[in-house]
Amino acid sequence: MMRMNYFPPCPQPEKVAGLNPHSDTIGLTILLQVNEVDGLQIKKDGIWVPIKPLPNAFVINIGDMLEMITNGIYRSIEHRVTVNAEKERLSFATFYMPHDKEIGPATSLITEETPARFKRIGVQEYLRGMFAFEKLYGKSYLDSMKI
Numbered sequence: 644m645m646r647m648n649y650f651p652p653c654p655q656p657e658k659v660a661g662l663n664p665h666s667d668t669i670g671l672t673i674l675l676q677v678n679e680v681d682g683l684q685i686k687k688d689g690i691w692v693p694i695k696p697l698p699n700a701f702v703i704n705i706g707d708m709l710e711m712i713t714n715g716i717y718r719s720i721e722h723r724v725t726v727n728a729e730k731e732r733l734s735f736a737t738f739y740m741p742h743d744k745e746i747g748p749a750t751s752l753i754t755e756e757t758p759a760r761f762k763r764i765g766v767q768e769y770l771r772g773m774f775a776f777e778k779l780y781g782k783s784y785l786d787s788m789k790i
């Protein structure tokens with residue numbers, strides 16, 4: 644699945660969010676900051692860190708499904724986009740999803756010391772739930788998958 648994001652310039656950038664804080668609910672995201680305009684930020688140790696666009700470079704984001712499959716060993720990244728006063732911004736995101744019918748922690752990663760931290764759920768049900776979820780903010784949908 645692919646998505647093109649267009650953020651027009653905004654004279655009062657502090658008053659609007661380009662994209663609210665979220666983690667991508669899929670497996671893995673390959674992101675291109677097309678016209679190399681600042682705006683993307685990730686939350687690291689509770690602090691918003693700007694991700695400078697690099698020419699001809701992709702940003703790879705871990706999504707919620709990968710966090711579930713790895714039973715929390717890989718953590719999805721919370722990110723947001725701020726808008727710019729003068730410049731428009733374009734990004735192109737390619738979202739990857741596992742082909743499996745169900746997702747949940749890999750059985751090889753579940754042990755007595757590391758019990759399953761997430762539910763096992765059908766991918767269709769997961770996606771339906773995501774579109775119906777009313778409080779998509781930060782990592783709220785993934786939190787709802789926790790055991």
Ligand SMILES: O=C(O)CCC(=O)C(=O)O
Pocket residue numbers: 646648662667674676682683722724733734735736
């Ligand atoms: O525009 C960006 O850099 C990020 C876009 C994004 O987070 C998304 O499409 O999920």
Ligand SMILES: [Fe+2]
Pocket residue numbers: 665666667722
């Ligand atoms: Fe995203």
